[in-house]
Amino acid sequence: EDQVTQSPEALRLQEGESSSLNCSYTVSGLRGLFWYRQDPGKGPEFLFTLYSAGEEKEKERLKATLTKKESFLHITAPKPEDSATYLCAVQSTYNQGGKLIFGQGTELSVKP
Amino acid sequence: DGGITQSPKYLFRKEGQNVTLSCEQNLNHDAMYWYRQDPGQGLRLIYYSQIVNDFQKGDIAEGYSVSREKKESFPLTVTSAQKNPTAFYLCASTFPGLAGVEQFFGPGTRLTVL
Numbered sequence: 001e002d003q004v005t006q007s008p009e010a011l012r013l014q015e016g017e018s019s020s021l022n023c024s025y026t027v028s029g030l031r032g033l034f035w036y037r038q039d040p041g042k043g044p045e046f047l048f049t050l051y052s053a054g055e056e057k058e059k060e061r062l063k064a065t066l067t068k069k070e071s072f073l074h075i076t077a078p079k080p081e082d083s084a085t086y087l088c089a090v091q092s093t094y095n096q097g098g099k100l101i102f103g104q105g106t107e108l109s110v111k112p
Numbered sequence: 113d114g115g116i117t118q119s120p121k122y123l124f125r126k127e128g129q130n131v132t133l134s135c136e137q138n139l140n141h142d143a144m145y146w147y148r149q150d151p152g153q154g155l156r157l158i159y160y161s162q163i164v165n166d167f168q169k170g171d172i173a174e175g176y177s178v179s180r181e182k183k184e185s186f187p188l189t190v191t192s193a194q195k196n197p198t199a200f201y202l203c204a205s206t207f208p209g210l211a212g213v214e215q216f217f218g219p220g221t222r223l224t225v226l
Binding site for chain 2: 004006009031032034036041042043044045046049051087089091096097098099100102103104105
């Protein structure tokens, strides 16, 4: 069964304190791994897609990496505006209809 | 501007009522999805549709119904059979045939049972 687990559930950082969020997955053939940012009361906003182990993508203070079993979202020198819930999702080669399997999310809080 | 709209933003339901949540997209996407989000949990798939006049159950379809009469629209009805409908509902769309293409999400509807 395809499954996604994110850790930690919540993370509190001081402004400028770099850290990483983890997304562990099991999937019967990875078609893509997705990272989203979600602000309270809003819909998720797409950040990155990773397709194969070893791939890395960057956007401002965020960098996503992928191995065969997990993905990391590295946050370098975070600012308070980076506070949000970060969601990880996978798409399996074998499931139809472009369905995504989501983890439960990591709630990030960055204090000034 | 292209995007996904959901309405209403907030919805209140009395016990025993059916309510319908609207989702419209002008992205020309073939596939549309409905998710439910509860506090501290990830998104769970309710229903999805890959083409007009066709849709499939997701993981938690009981107590919900959908229709797909137009490519742009995918309304979700929460029926009285759904015992715990209070949640945040999200609609999404994408091109399902392209490998690894992301889903785009609407702003969500928060449903509260009174």
